[in-house]
Amino acid sequence: MIKLTVKREKFAQYFVEKGSASDAYTLAFDVRPGAKRQGIRADASKLLKDPNVKARIEELRERVRRRHDMKVEHLLAELDENRDLALAERQASAATQATMGKAKLGGFLIDKAQVDVTLRGMADRMRQRKQARAAEANEASEEPAE
Incomplete structure (x- = not known):
């Protein structure tokens, strides 16, 4: 060891x-x-x-x-x-x-349930990333210009 x-x-x-x-x-x-x-x-x-x-x-x-x-x-x-x-x-x-x-x-x-859960999880992660990017874009556009 x-x-x-x-x-x-x-x-x-x-x-x-x-x-x-x-x-x-x-x-x-x-x-x-x-x-x-x-x-x-x-x-x-x-x-x-x-x-x-x-x-x-x-x-x-x-x-x-x-x-x-x-x-x-x-x-x-x-x-x-x-x-x-x-x-x-x-x-x-x-x-x-x-x-x-x-x-x-x-x-x-592979059980259908395993595939379904995996695909659903991927879709949820993609949706969360898209929402996070949209929130970041909104924050950037709301910042006052100097």
């Missing part, structure tokens, strides 16, 4: 957990609420380029991958057993459900 300072270790852990360098930096380094996002991004970016921090992040990601693979393998084995039992009992519907479960775990199927 690569040794880092306590704050850098926290940064690596938060980064693996959250996926955002800025958020990880804010949490690990107890950044004050009024700090500029640009400075946070710059400091977080520097940390991500540090060879020891990069190596530690990769170690943590590998652990997560191994844990995930073990869980998926176990679930796939259970679904195989359930499918075999369902076929032996002539329960075509249960066998089909087990097969569909394997397909979902493998990423071959």
